[in-house]
Amino acid sequence: MKFTLSALATTAIVGLTAGMGQAQTSLLQPTPDMICGGVGEAGQWMGGTPEASDIATATDPLTLTGLPIALEGNTVGIFSLSSAMDVRVEAQPAGGGDSVIELYDDGGTLVLTDDDSGGGWASRAETQLQPGNYCLLARGYAGGDLVTDMRVGRLEHETITAGLAGGFFGDDDSYFVGIDACTPETEATPLGNGPLDAQLAEGGGVSVANTISGVPYYRFTLASPQAISITAENPQADPYIYFFDGTGALMAENDDYQSLNSRINFTAPLPAGDYCIGMRALGNPNLPVTVSVTGYDAAAALAELYDRGDAAPPMDGSYPIIDLGLLPGRSVRDAQISGQRATWYVFEVDQHGAIVIDAVEVTDSDPLIILFNDLGQEIAFNDDSGGTLNSQITARVQAGRYLLAVRQYSDNYQGIIRIATERFVPAP
Structure with a gap:
């Protein structure tokens, strides 16, 4: 059976046939709707054009000013890097607005x-x-409206924000913003x-369990190499965790690993020695936060990746699909x-072509969808398509089996x- 293209999908999948060579070539150009798994669909290039939005070659930082963000809305700036850098x-x-930023890579990964x-x-x-290519998304905290400026630049470029008083320069001259480093002299509660x-x-x-305002640092010791997981849990406090070695060097940090909770996994054993956990609250610092240090469980960590849609589960019956x-x-x-636990679907396509997948709110939903091939490679990701909380993916496919994860944003x-x-x- 063959199908004609709907008006909705025509623009997205034009160029599928060999007879549309010119249109097919145009799809190779990075238009906003193709960038960051669809996050860039309503975005604008930070420098005005793709060529002027390369941070690696920009003389000055790239800034978008006076961007209005409506209730439950967001705004997106797109930029690129031609070489790796900080x-x-x-x-x-x-005017007293409260912004939240999210940075996505070209595949739509946060x-x-x-x-x-x-x-x-x-x-x-x-x-x-x-x-x-990257997409910088700004929104109001808790979906509030605001007007904001956005800027992307190299570390030597001038900033538009003051940073936190706890910021410091590390040994590699990179500026760390968050909390003071946990050095051997820092007062910390032993675990x-x-x-x-x-x-x-x-x-x-x-x-x-303690409040972050009361106990911002914890210290512990390992007598032998250990692979560990560190978690901080209480979504209302929205904890942000930092992990330091015994000298005060920052080894890792995390925010919002699962909902507004945080986790750091060390899958390879840490050397024996002293370590310190530092925290700050992005929510209420006077609420108790449960901090745990446990042995890293590879099977449990893999199951969590499947639950969140961060990795595709095997199709061997060991995980519900x-x-x-x-x-x-x-x-x-x-x-x-x-919530954020994904429901997984597997389907088969018997010939090459294209598919359009929509996830639409019926009740109390903010859908997020991720498409994988049968090898577990991510093909497409989308959240908030067309200025709504609904999601849509348009993707070229070959004959074969595909996995689709559907979950809520939070x-x-x-x-x-x-x-x-x-x-x-x-078409023939």
């Missing part, structure tokens, strides 16, 4: 997020990026009585999706999502 991303809200590291209610983060090795071997690890069989020309189904949503698929094949 980059600073910022959002400076006006690289980082920040709320208040710019000082006050401004957002700021610094990280090393590889060559490619456990002596080295944690025995408690880690027993499987329970160690866990304590709903089999849709051969995908028809059009299908519609509703699913109750609870655990605040527990409703019904309508999942619609349409198949298209080239």
Whole structure:
């Protein structure tokens, strides 16, 4: 059976047939709707054009000013890197607004997020990026409206945010924004009585609960090399964790690993020695946060990746996947999706062409969808398509099997999502 292209999908999948060579060539150019898994669909190039938006070659930082963000909305700036380097991303809200920034790579994977590291209610983060296209998204905290400036630049470029007073320069001259480093002189609460090795071997690890305002640092010791996981849990406090070695060097940091909780996994054993956990709250610092140090469990960590849609599960029956069989020309189904735990579907395509997948709110939902091939390689990702909270993916496909993850943007949503698929094949 063959299908003609709908008006909705024509622009997205033009060029599928060999007879449309000119249109097919145009798809190779990076238009915003193709960048960052669809995040860049409503975005604009930070420098005005793709050529002028390369941070590696820009003389000055790239800035978008006076950007209005409506309730539950966002704005996106697109930039690129022609070589790997450290980059600073910022959002400076006006008039008492509270910004949140998210940085996505070209495949739509979230690289980082920040709320208040710019000082006050401004957002700021610094990280090393590889060559490619990136999308800087700014939104209001808790979906609020605001007007903001956004800037992307190299570390030597002038900033538009003040940063936090706790910032410092590290040994590599990179500026760290967040909290003071946990050095041997820093006052910190000990975890456990002596080295944690025995408690880690027993499987329970160690866990304590305190407010971040009362206990911002914890210190512990490993007597032998150990692979560990560190978690900080209480979404209302929105904890951000930093991990330091015994000298005060920052080894890792994390925010929003799962919902607004945080986690750092060390999959390779850490050397024996002293370590320190530092925290700050992006939410309420006076609420108790449960901090745990446990042995790293590879199987459990892999299951969590499947649950979140960050990796595709194997199709061997060991993980629940709903089999849709051969995908028809059009299908519609509703699913109750609870929070960020993904519901997985597998379907088959019997010839090359294109598919359009929509995930639409029915009740209490902010859908997010991710498409993988049967090898577990991510093909497409989308959240918030067309200025709405709904999601849409348009992708070229070959004959074969595909996996689709459907989940909510956050655990605040527990409703019904309508999942619609349409198949298209080239005209003869």
